[in-house]
Amino acid sequence: MTAERAPLGDDLIAELSGLLGDRLSLSAAVREQHGRDESYHHPQPPDAVAFVESTDEVVAVVKACAARRVPVIPFGTGTSLEGHVAAVRGGVCIDVTRMDKVLAVNAEDLDVVVQPGVTRKALNEHLRDTGLFFPVDPGANASLGGMVATRASGTNAVRYGTMADVVLSLEVVVADGRVIRTARRARKSAAGYDLTHLFVGSEGTLGVVTEITLKVFGIPEAILAAVVSFPDLDGAVNAVIETIQLGVPIARIELLDEVQMDACNRYSGLDYPVQPTLFLEFHGSEAGVKEQVATVEALCEGHGGGHFQWSTRPEDRTKLWQARHDAAYAAMGLQPGTKPMATDVCVPISRLAECILETKKDIVASGLIAPIVGHVGDGNFHLVLLVDPDDPDDIARAHALNDRMVMRALAMEGTCTGEHGVGLGKMDFLTAEHGEALGLMRAIKRALDPDDIMNPGKIVRV
Amino acid sequence: MTAERAPLGDDLIAELSGLLGDRLSLSAAVREQHGRDESYHHPQPPDAVAFVESTDEVVAVVKACAARRVPVIPFGTGTSLEGHVAAVRGGVCIDVTRMDKVLAVNAEDLDVVVQPGVTRKALNEHLRDTGLFFPVDPGANASLGGMVATRASGTNAVRYGTMADVVLSLEVVVADGRVIRTARRARKSAAGYDLTHLFVGSEGTLGVVTEITLKVFGIPEAILAAVVSFPDLDGAVNAVIETIQLGVPIARIELLDEVQMDACNRYSGLDYPVQPTLFLEFHGSEAGVKEQVATVEALCEGHGGGHFQWSTRPEDRTKLWQARHDAAYAAMGLQPGTKPMATDVCVPISRLAECILETKKDIVASGLIAPIVGHVGDGNFHLVLLVDPDDPDDIARAHALNDRMVMRALAMEGTCTGEHGVGLGKMDFLTAEHGEALGLMRAIKRALDPDDIMNPGKIVRV
Numbered sequence: 001m002t003a004e005r006a007p008l009g010d011d012l013i014a015e016l017s018g019l020l021g022d023r024l025s026l027s028a029a030v031r032e033q034h035g036r037d038e039s040y041h042h043p044q045p046p047d048a049v050a051f052v053e054s055t056d057e058v059v060a061v062v063k064a065c066a067a068r069r070v071p072v073i074p075f076g077t078g079t080s081l082e083g084h085v086a087a088v089r090g091g092v093c094i095d096v097t098r099m100d101k102v103l104a105v106n107a108e109d110l111d112v113v114v115q116p117g118v119t120r121k122a123l124n125e126h127l128r129d130t131g132l133f134f135p136v137d138p139g140a141n142a143s144l145g146g147m148v149a150t151r152a153s154g155t156n157a158v159r160y161g162t163m164a165d166v167v168l169s170l171e172v173v174v175a176d177g178r179v180i181r182t183a184r185r186a187r188k189s190a191a192g193y194d195l196t197h198l199f200v201g202s203e204g205t206l207g208v209v210t211e212i213t214l215k216v217f218g219i220p221e222a223i224l225a226a227v228v229s230f231p232d233l234d235g236a237v238n239a240v241i242e243t244i245q246l247g248v249p250i251a252r253i254e255l256l257d258e259v260q261m262d263a264c265n266r267y268s269g270l271d272y273p274v275q276p277t278l279f280l281e282f283h284g285s286e287a288g289v290k291e292q293v294a295t296v297e298a299l300c301e302g303h304g305g306g307h308f309q310w311s312t313r314p315e316d317r318t319k320l321w322q323a324r325h326d327a328a329y330a331a332m333g334l335q336p337g338t339k340p341m342a343t344d345v346c347v348p349i350s351r352l353a354e355c356i357l358e359t360k361k362d363i364v365a366s367g368l369i370a371p372i373v374g375h376v377g378d379g380n381f382h383l384v385l386l387v388d389p390d391d392p393d394d395i396a397r398a399h400a401l402n403d404r405m406v407m408r409a410l411a412m413e414g415t416c417t418g419e420h421g422v423g424l425g426k427m428d429f430l431t432a433e434h435g436e437a438l439g440l441m442r443a444i445k446r447a448l449d450p451d452d453i454m455n456p457g458k459i460v461r462v
Numbered sequence: 463m464t465a466e467r468a469p470l471g472d473d474l475i476a477e478l479s480g481l482l483g484d485r486l487s488l489s490a491a492v493r494e495q496h497g498r499d500e501s502y503h504h505p506q507p508p509d510a511v512a513f514v515e516s517t518d519e520v521v522a523v524v525k526a527c528a529a530r531r532v533p534v535i536p537f538g539t540g541t542s543l544e545g546h547v548a549a550v551r552g553g554v555c556i557d558v559t560r561m562d563k564v565l566a567v568n569a570e571d572l573d574v575v576v577q578p579g580v581t582r583k584a585l586n587e588h589l590r591d592t593g594l595f596f597p598v599d600p601g602a603n604a605s606l607g608g609m610v611a612t613r614a615s616g617t618n619a620v621r622y623g624t625m626a627d628v629v630l631s632l633e634v635v636v637a638d639g640r641v642i643r644t645a646r647r648a649r650k651s652a653a654g655y656d657l658t659h660l661f662v663g664s665e666g667t668l669g670v671v672t673e674i675t676l677k678v679f680g681i682p683e684a685i686l687a688a689v690v691s692f693p694d695l696d697g698a699v700n701a702v703i704e705t706i707q708l709g710v711p712i713a714r715i716e717l718l719d720e721v722q723m724d725a726c727n728r729y730s731g732l733d734y735p736v737q738p739t740l741f742l743e744f745h746g747s748e749a750g751v752k753e754q755v756a757t758v759e760a761l762c763e764g765h766g767g768g769h770f771q772w773s774t775r776p777e778d779r780t781k782l783w784q785a786r787h788d789a790a791y792a793a794m795g796l797q798p799g800t801k802p803m804a805t806d807v808c809v810p811i812s813r814l815a816e817c818i819l820e821t822k823k824d825i826v827a828s829g830l831i832a833p834i835v836g837h838v839g840d841g842n843f844h845l846v847l848l849v850d851p852d853d854p855d856d857i858a859r860a861h862a863l864n865d866r867m868v869m870r871a872l873a874m875e876g877t878c879t880g881e882h883g884v885g886l887g888k889m890d891f892l893t894a895e896h897g898e899a900l901g902l903m904r905a906i907k908r909a910l911d912p913d914d915i916m917n918p919g920k921i922v923r924v
Contacts, residue, residue, distance in 0.1 A: 106810065106812065107707075108703075108707055108810075108811065108812035109810040109811055109812050110706075110707070110709075111810070150652060151651075151652040151656075152652075153650060153652075157650065162650050164650070164656065164659075165627070174902065178898050178901070179898065180896075180897070180898045180899040180901075180902060181896075181897065181899060182899060183877070184872070184875050184876055184877045184895065185810045185875040185876070186808040186809055186810060186841055186842075186871075186875070186876045186877045186880065187808065187810075187811070187840045187841055187842075188615060188619065188624050188626070188808055188840050188842060188877075188880050188881065189613075189808060189877035189879065189880060190612060190613040190614075190615075190663055190877075190879045190880060190881050190882060190883040190884070191877045191878050191879050191883075191884060191888065191891075191892060191895055191896070192663070192884055192892055192895075192896060192900070192903050192921050192922070193660060193663065193664060193668075193903045193906055193907075193921070194613075194626065194656075194659040194660060194662065194663055195899055195902060195903070196659075197626075197656040197658075197659030197660070198655060198656060198659070198660055198906075200656065201652055201654070201655065201656055202655060206655075217709065218708070218709035220709075241570075244572075245569075245570055245572070246680070247572075247679065247680035247682075284750075285750070285753050287749045287750070287753060288746075288747070288749070288750050288753070291747050291749060291750070346648040346649065346650055346651060347648055348568065348570075348571040348573070348647045348648060348649075349570065349571055349649070350568065350570035350571045378649045378650050379648055379649055380648075380649075380650060409648075410646070413646050413647040413648070414646055414647070414648045415645070415646045415648045415650075415651035415652075415653045416653050417651065417652045417653050418648065418650050418651060418652060419650065419652050420652060421652040421653075422652070422653060422654055426653065429653075430653060430654055433646065433653055433654075434642075434643075434653070434654060435642070435643065436640050436641065436642045437642040437643060437644060437657055438654070439640070439642075440636065440642060440657060440910060441654050441655045441657070443909040443910060444655055444660075444906060444909060444910075445655075446909065447905040447906060447908065447909035448902060448905060448906075459654050459655070460654070
C-alpha cells in the first residue's frame with residue numbers, strides 16, 4: 001500500500017461484509033494474489049477482494065465504493081499481461097470468478113449468453129455436444145469477462161475475429177451502480193451509439209461487465225492442422241503475407257521463431273526442427289480444405305518451406321495448439337527465475353516482414369532472450385522478453401527494445417498493442433499512437449466515470 | 463425556418479464566404495435540397511450550405527460555427543431514410559460531395575483510404591482493375607461518409623459485414639474543430655477505447671467524417687446468382703433461417719415478398735413470378751460455390767421453393783442486383799404521389815419467420831401498400847410504407863403499423879433499426895430499446911459536443 005491513499009474506512013468494510021460475509025476478504029495473501037497478473041509488472045494489491053456471485057452484488061459493491069470514491073477493479077483469472085489488475089490507488093477488487101454460469105445457448109441464433117467468470121475453455125466444454133464452438137483463444141485460459149476487458153484475440157482471429165467481432169451485447173454495471181445493456185441480441189443494429197464496442201477493450205475503466213452475449217460458430221466439417229519449417233524468418237513471414245493477400249480463408253496461421261521453437265520443444269515435449277516455423281489450421285468442407293491446403297503448400301514451398309507435418313487426429317491437434325498456447329510459459333523456461341515482459345504490436349501486413357526482421361536485429365543486439373511468436377495473419381506479433389524484475393539493467397534494456405519496436409510499428413501505421421491491451425505497460429505510447437484522439441478518450445472516461453473510480457490509472461490519465 | 467432560432471449572423475456569413483467564395487450557398491433551392499432525404503420526413507432546410515473541398519475547410523467551418531454555437535450538419539448524397547439531414551435547428555450544412563477522391567489503394571493490405579464524398583459505386587469503379595471490391599451496398603448509391611454516419615449495411619452484409627465491420631479508421635473533425643484519427647491502419651488493436659466504432663453510426667452528431675480507411679476484399683474466383691420463388695412467405699423465410707444456421711458462407715440472401723416482386727417486375731422490366739422470392743448469390747472457388755449451391759437448393763426445395771433461375775453472366779447479375787437495389791424506388795411506383803416511409807427492424811434469426819408473418823398480417827389489416835424486402839440472412843427486413851405525407855390519416859396508420867413492428871422486434875430481443883439508423887424517425891423508440899444505456903449515450907454526446915452543435919436533435923435529446 002502506498003502512502004498517498006487512505007485505507008478503506010471501517011464503514012465500507014462493514015457494509016461489504018454485511019453484504020458478502022466471508023466472501024469479502026482482507027487477507028494479505030488474497031489481496032496480493034489479486035494485485036498481480038502474469039507479467040513483469042510489480043504487484044499492487046487492492047485493500048479488499050469481493051467474491052461476488054451476482055449482478056446485484058456487483059451493483060451493491062460499486063454503489064458502496066462510489067459513495068466513498070473508492071476504486072473498483074474487476075478481476076477474472078489474473079492472466080493479463082500489462083498490469084491491468086494492479087490496484088494503483090488501492091480499493092476493492094471485484095473477483096467475478098464465481099459468476100461462472102453459461103446462462104443460455106441459443107444454438108439456432110449461433111449465440112450464447114455467459115457470466116464473466118466463465119473461461120474460454122469452460123465455454124467450449126459446455127458447447128461440446130452442440131456442434132458449436134467459441135473461437136477466441138488467448139494463450140491463457142482466461143475468463144470471458146477479462147477477454148472482453150482487454151479486447152482479447154488469439155490464433156483464430158484471422159478467420160473468426162477478435163473479441164471486438166464476436167461480442168454481440170454486454171450487461172455492465174457502470175460507475176454510479178446503474179446496470180446497462182449495450183445492445184440487443186440482433187446480429188446488427190443502427191440504433192444509436194455503439195456502446196458494445198466502447199466497453200470491449202475498456203479494461204474495466206468504464207464499468208464492470210456482468211453478462212456477455214457472444215457469437216459462436218458451427219464446428220467445420222473438416223479440420224486439418226499442419227506444421228511447416230522454414231530456413232529463414234523472411235520466408236516464413238512472406239508465405240503468411242501471400243496467403244492473406246490471396247484471401248485464403250485460413251483459420252490459423254501462427255509464426256514461431258527458432259528461439260520459440262526450441263522453447264516449445266523443451267516445454268511441450270515436441271521434436272520439431274529448431275527453425276522459424278508456421279503452425280497452420282484449415283477449416284471448411286472436405287473439398288474446401290483440400291483447396292486451401294494446395295494453395296498454401298505451394299506458397300510455402302515458394303519461400304523455402306519444408307514438407308507439411310499433418311495433425312489430423314483431434315488429440316494431435318489439441319496437443320499442437322496447447323503447445324502454441326503455452327508458448328509464453330515455454331519461453332519463461334528458457335531462463336528460470338525471469339518474468340516475461342510480453343509485448344505485442346500489430347502492423348499492416350505489407351509491413352510485417354520488415355517489422356519482424358528489424359525487431360529480430362534489435363533482439364540480437366540487446367543480448368536479451370526474447371522469442372518471437374505471433375498471430376501473423378493479422379499482422380500481429382509478440383516478443384516475450386525474459387527479464388529479472390529486480391534487475392534494473394534487464395528492465396532498462398527490455399524497455400529500450402520494446403520502445404523501439406513500438407515506435408517502429410507506429411511508423412508503419414501500426415498499433416502499440418494488437419491484443420494485450422494498454423494496462424500500465426502501454427499507457428505512455430498512447431499519445432504517440434492517438435494524438436488528439438486521446439483527448440476524446442479522456443473526455444469519455446470523465447463523462448462515464450467522473451470520480452475516476454473504475455480501475456483508475458489505466459488507459460488514460462484523467 | 464422556425465421562429466425559435468435566430469438566422470445566421472452576418473459575421474458568420476462573411477467569414478464563411480471569405481473562406482469558400484461562391485462555394486457557400488444561401489439560395490433557397492440549394493438549402494431546400496439539403497434539408498431533405500429520400501424519406502417521408504418533411505424537409506427542414508439549413509440556413510446555408512458549405513461545399514467544402516478539404517479537411518482544412520471543414521475545420522474552418524466547424525470552428526466558425528462552434529464559436530457562435532451554430533449547428534453543423536454533414537451532407538453526402540441525401541439518400542438517408544429517417545430524416546438524418548433535416549436541419550431541425552437550422553445552421554450550416556457541410557456538403558462533402560466535392561471531397562470525392564480515393565486517396566490510397568493499399569492492395570497488399572486489402573484496404574483503401576477515401577474521402578467521405580466518394581460513393582460506393584465510384585469506389586468500386588476505381589477498384590475495377592485491381593481484383594478488389596468493396597461490398598457494403600445500401601440501395602442508394604450513397605456516399606461512404608453517409609454510410610459511415612448511418613452504419614449502413616446492404617445485401618452483402620451476411621458474408622462481408624456492415625460498415626461497423628469494414629471501417630478500419632476515420633479522420634473526424636470534432637465539435638471544437640480538432641482533427642482526430644480514430645485508429646491506425648492495423649487490422650486489429652487493443653490500444654484504448656474504440657473510437658472508430660463510436661463514430662460509425664453516430665449520424666454526424668459527434669463530428670464530421672473527413673477521411674475513411676476501409677477494408678476491401680478480393681473478387682472471388684466464382685460468383686453465381688440465382689432467383690427462387692416460394693408458394694408462401696413462411697417457406698422462403700425458413701429456407702433462409704436454415705441456410706444461416708448451417709453456416710453456409712452465402713454472400714447474399716435477400717427476401718422480396720409478392721408485393722415487392724410485382725413492383726420490381728414493373729419497375730425493372732422483369733418477369734419473375736409474383737410470389738415470395740429469394741435473390742441469392744454465392745461467392746467462392748468453383749468447387750466451393752458448387753457445394754454451397756447444392757446445400758441451399760436442397761434447403762429451398764424442402765420449403766417448397768421452385769427451380770433456381772441462374773444469372774451467370776456478370777451483366778445479368780448486375781441487372782438482378784440493380785433491381786434489388788431499386789426495390790424502394792420500385793415500391794414507390796406502386797402508388798404514384800406517395801412517399802416511402804421505409805422502416806427496418808432486425809431480430810435474432812430464430813424469431814425472423816414469426817416477426818415477418820405477424821407484420822404481414824398487420825399490413826393486410828392496415829389497408830396500406832407496404833412491400834416487405836429484407837436482408838434476411840442477418841434477421842433484418844424492411845417495410846416500404848407508401849404514404850401521402852400530407853394525409854394525416856395515412857401517416858397515422860403508417861406510424862401505428864411501424865410502432866407495432868418495432869415493439870414486436872424489441873420483444874423478440876431485436877432492434878428498432880438494423881441499418882437505416884435513428885435520424886428523426888426512430889428516436890422515440892430508443893428508450894424502449896436501450897433503457898438506462900440511453901443515459902450513457904447522452905453523456906457521451908454531452909462530453910464530445912457540449913454545445914450540441916453537431917447535427918443536433920438526432921439520436922439523443924440533450
